[in-house]
Amino acid sequence: MEYIKANNLKLTKYKYPIEENLISDLINLIKNYLSGKKVNLYDKINDLNVHLNIKDEFSTDFALKVIDHLINVKYGEITSYSEIGKVIDSRAYRAIGNVLKRNPFPLIIPCHRVKRKNGVGGYMGKINNEWQQNLKKYLLKMESKI
DNA sequence: CTACGCTCAGATA
DNA sequence: TATCTGAGCGTAG
Numbered sequence: 549m550e551y552i553k554a555n556n557l558k559l560t561k562y563k564y565p566i567e568e569n570l571i572s573d574l575i576n577l578i579k580n581y582l583s584g585k586k587v588n589l590y591d592k593i594n595d596l597n598v599h600l601n602i603k604d605e606f607s608t609d610f611a612l613k614v615i616d617h618l619i620n621v622k623y624g625e626i627t628s629y630s631e632i633g634k635v636i637d638s639r640a641y642r643a644i645g646n647v648l649k650r651n652p653f654p655l656i657i658p659c660h661r662v663k664r665k666n667g668v669g670g671y672m673g674k675i676n677n678e679w680q681q682n683l684k685k686y687l688l689k690m691e692s693k694i
Numbered sequence: 695c696t697a698c699g700c701t702c703a704g705a706t707a
Numbered sequence: 708t709a710t711c712t713g714a715g716c717g718t719a720g
Contacts, residue, residue: 610717629701640716641701647717649700662700670700684700 570596578655584690588623589656600653610638611647618648621661624691628663649673660687 577592593600602619606612613636621627629641638644648659654672660683663669671684 608718633701638716639702639714640718642699642715643701643717645700646698646719647700651700659700664700665702668700673700675700681700 570598574598581655586623586691590619590658591622593656600656602657605652606647606650610636610640610643614644614647615651615657618659618662619657621658626661626663626688628665629669630665632662645670655687660684661691663688 573596574593577587577589577596581587581589590600602615603612606615614632617632617635618627629644632644633639633641644662648662649670649672651657651659651672654660660671668681668685668688669675670681672680674680
């Protein structure tokens with residue numbers, strides 16, 4: 549089993565040795581996804597026997613519950629901060645956002661599929677009309693959920 | 695302990 | 708409709 553840590557994705561420094569063809573497989577997956585192919589990235593990288601070291605990235609119990617639920621939100625599906633709250637039995641909607649804000653695997657851990665009750669909501673730490681939010685809207689539109 | 699935040703429902707105009 | 712308020716609560720520092 550092979551693990552990838554968040555900083556590995558910068559392709560600058562590897563904590564674990566990763567084969568070159570695995571990297572190109574990963575790149576192709578993401579290219580396919582961004583070009584509109586209906587692939588669920590999290591499942592696909594599991595198919596490549598790549599497993600994210602989630603427990604290293606999210607320390608608290610609360611955060612792990614949020615992420616555990618989120619990785620089961622598949623391509624084209626949608627959830628909301630309050631819906632996640634319902635599942636994990638918490639009303640800390642903003643705290644859920646604070647967890648997702650530190651998601652080291654955007655696209656793969658699909659925090660773009662978490663919408664605000666009224667509107668789209670923030671993405672990658674931003675709540676205003678920055679490029680991050682436009683990307684979130686783009687992804688949702690691509691998955692036909694806007 | 696404090697202050698903050700990818701939220702929400704309700705109030706107000 | 709749009710904008711404002713306070714409740715709510717987990718977390719980093």
